[in-house]
Amino acid sequence: MKGIRQLAEHLDISIGTVSRALNGKPDVNEETRKRVLAAAEQLGYVANQSGRSLRQGTTNVIGLMIQSSRETVENSDNFFLTVTGGLQSVFSRHKLDLVMLPCPHDEDPYEYLKRMVARRIVDALIISETQRVDKRFDLLAKTKIPFVALGRSLSDGNASWIDLDFDGVVNSAVDRLVAHGHRRIAISAPSSDINLGFVFVEGYRRALERHGIIHDPALVIRAKSSEQGGYQVADELLRLEDRPTAVILIYELMAIGFYRRVMESGIIPGRDIAVVGFREAPRAKFLQPPLTCFRTSLHDLGVELAEILLSGMPAYSEEYPGKTRQTIWPLELMPGESDAFELGTKK
Amino acid sequence: MKGIRQLAEHLDISIGTVSRALNGKPDVNEETRKRVLAAAEQLGYVANQSGRSLRQGTTNVIGLMIQSSRETVENSDNFFLTVTGGLQSVFSRHKLDLVMLPCPHDEDPYEYLKRMVARRIVDALIISETQRVDKRFDLLAKTKIPFVALGRSLSDGNASWIDLDFDGVVNSAVDRLVAHGHRRIAISAPSSDINLGFVFVEGYRRALERHGIIHDPALVIRAKSSEQGGYQVADELLRLEDRPTAVILIYELMAIGFYRRVMESGIIPGRDIAVVGFREAPRAKFLQPPLTCFRTSLHDLGVELAEILLSGMPAYSEEYPGKTRQTIWPLELMPGESDAFELGTKK
Structure with missing residues (x-):
């Protein structure tokens, strides 16, 4: 050169x-x-911007850390690529570039992040897939690198974050199912320690309580967040002695595996069992009968995420005044036919 | 900090x-x-590895440039996330990290790459989605940054690349269809200038020629590489006066849209029309009848890509001796039922 x-x-x-x-x-x-x-x-x-950056102490690059497992790779719905578009639309206004930092699936996310911080290739960080207890918050707070999390955590302290409204989703799902006569409502929950699973199950319990329904732990079915996980949820559900009449699935692609398994047993969603999915997914949109699920703009989520981050960086904060730095991101119910029937006999 | x-x-x-x-x-x-x-x-x-790197002149980070459009985001099959796993498995041996550089869809890839090179955050680069004429090869050759391309190009010169065997795929697809009695074989081709489209169509023409079949330009149907593109290909094909009896689809997810459109007209793949897909895709694996397509390990492709890159970097080349630096990556035919019928009347 x-x-x-x-x-x-x-x-x-x-x-x-x-x-x-x-x-x-x-x-x-x-x-x-x-x-x-x-x-x-x-x-x-x-x-040579590297020399220039060292003098300024900046690289003008923002890092988005993602975790990929063999499972999420096979099953992922390009959640991150869509969010990325929204992030970039904001960063480009400031001549900032976004790089994705994929943590290898056999590496501890904390150790990985520590190394990426040490490499000093980014000015600020976005972390995702926050765990119930997540040491990365502490690490980043100590290193004083500006950051924002996509997802809450017990460890988040005063850190900035944005999170999907898991509580709102499970509340409207339960309300809707109860209104159709359901009382035995099952839920799928992730088998990992990802924080959203705890929020989802907790919201489910409170929603049932609100309707005076006693929570049955057997109806919380743990599985991987994947098509295969959905298949497994259906399988477990079919083997329950006192079968639920409705199920709420936490991950969009679970619905595909779930449909497949129940249909193998001649059970039709929307006729024999009510199914509510989570986020609307391109991959799930051809399901028959159409799935009742929730819609949100991941692009807009990316925009909000970028703005929250910049509002916490001295060089940009003036342009983003009064930004709420801990935000619950709403989703909108998209009624389908997978839960469109009245339950004849209320249990 | x-x-x-x-x-x-x-x-x-x-x-x-x-x-x-x-x-x-x-x-x-x-x-x-x-x-x-x-x-x-x-x-x-x-x-502070940044200071350390400046002395060594290295960052120990390799960049993978990807282009994302709204279309590929919706339709992508996580091709890159899977390749990434393979890349990382090699890079981690050398304590190198991989970052993904997503070129915004409204930016020219050449200008984007130029800026990322200037940012000096990576020691070496992998570019992808190579165009028929692609100025990025020239840019990288001039800057002397080690790089490898995932995809050939007319502009590739002596650069290192690895590319899927589009020629091999279209050859076996044509052979297989001709053996089943087909002579009017259509093909889908990308509507963009991506190089693989040219390789695919050229291979198709030569394969037909080998069988003494006269090439009919009406049977090369251009469409976007997406589910919707597949729907459109089927739509155009159905409107042809002299309809083909078989079709070869270039992009895995096209098969989903294609199936949907022909079935809307009561035409069943594997009975009324022969369909051969490209790469086996998790999203397409539930198609009925099962799609005849081609299998490859994207993880292994990532491993090979990483090794080719390292073989061209002075610090690592000794560990990768005798590496072929321009490689065609094979795919294996997976016979399904979408083309499993003999054509009664040869045209």
């Missing part, structure tokens, strides 16, 4: 003039400027 | 001793070492 010195030598012009030409300073005549830019292009000159 | 100076002051030990303790040098007594490490953890000390 050519540096500014090589460029100056090639053109036989002083480094100072080349620098002023490259930086668009007015005291360089037009012809010289054109010659410099043409030579820069031709020789592959690239400004 | 605490630096080594703050750490030394906090412990009331010299900076030299703290440094030797942190770096595991033997001339520090065990108790001091423990005290230093405990304080480092407690105070959130993080080694």
Whole structure:
């Protein structure tokens, strides 16, 4: 790679003039400027922003840490790629770039984050898939790197976060099912320690309580958040002696596996069992009967996430005044046919 | 963030001793070492690898540039997340980290890459979705950054690349269909300038020629590489006066949209029309009748991609001797039922 010195030598012009030409300073005549830019292009000159950044202490790069497991790779619905579009639409206004930091599935997310912090390639961080107890909050607070979390945690302290409204989703799902006569309502919950699972199950318990329904632990079915997990949930549910009449699934793609398993047993969602899914998913949209689920704009979620982050960074905070730094992100019910029947005999 | 100076002051030990303790040098007594490490953890000390890197001229980070459009986000099959796992399994041996560089969909990939190069956050680059003519090859060759492309291009020169065997796929698809009596075989091709589309269509023409079949341009149907694109291909195909009896689809998810459209017209794949898909996809695996398609390990592809890249980097090349630096990656035919019928009347 050519540096500014090589460029100056090639053109036989002083480094100072080349620098002023490259930086668009007015005291360089037009012809010289054109010659410099043409030579820069031709020789592959690239400004060394790393040196520049070290002086400024910034890289102008924001990192989004994602965890990928073999499971999520197979099953993921490109949640992150969609959020990324929203993030970039905000960052680009400030000439900031977004990089994704994929934590390998065999590495501890805390150790990974520690190393990425040490690499100093980003000015600020977004973490995701927050665990019930998540040491990453503490690490980032100590290192004083600006950050925001996509997801709450018991460990979040005063940190900024945005989280989907798991509580709101499970509340409207329970209300809707109870209104249709259901009392035995099952729920799927993740088998991991991801915080959203706790929020979801807790919201479910409170919603049942509100309707005077006694919570039966057998109806909380733990499974992986995947198509296969949905298949397994249906399988467990079919083996229960006192079968539930309705089920709320936490992960969008679970519905695909769930449908498959119950249909294998001749049970039709929306006729024999009520099913409410979580987020509307392109992959699940061809399910028959159409799934009742919840809609949100992941792009807009990305925009909000970016703005919360920038509102906490001194260089940008003035442009994002009065930003609420801990936000619950709403989802809207999309009624389908998977729960569109009245239960004849209330249990 | 605490630096080594703050750490030394906090412990009331010299900076030299703290440094030797942190770096595991033997001339520090065990108790001091423990005290230093405990304080480092407690105070959130993080080694400044950016300063270290500047001296070494490296960041130990490899970038994978991906392009995302609204379309690919909705339709993508997490191709990249799977390849990423393979890449990381190799990079981790060398304590290298992978970051993903998502080019915003409204930005020119060349300009984006130029900026990311200037940011100097990566030691080497992997580019993907290579276009027929792709200026990025020239840019990277000039900047002398080690790189490898996932995909060929007319512009690739002597650059390293790995590419899926589009030619092999279309050859076996045509052979298989011709053996079942088909002569009017349609093909889907991307509506963009992505290089793989050219390779695919060219391979198709040569395969037909080999069988003495005259190529009919009406049978090359251009569409977006998405479910919706597949729907559109079927729609165009149904409107042809002299309908083809078979079709080869270039993108895995096209099959889903294609099935949907033909079935709306009462036409059943594997009975009324032969369909061969491209890569086996988790999302397409529930299609009925099962789709004839091609299988490959994207994880292994990632491993190979990483090894080709490292073989071209002076610091690692010795460990990867004799690596072929331009590689066609094979796919294996997975016979399904979507083309499992003999055509009665040969046209």
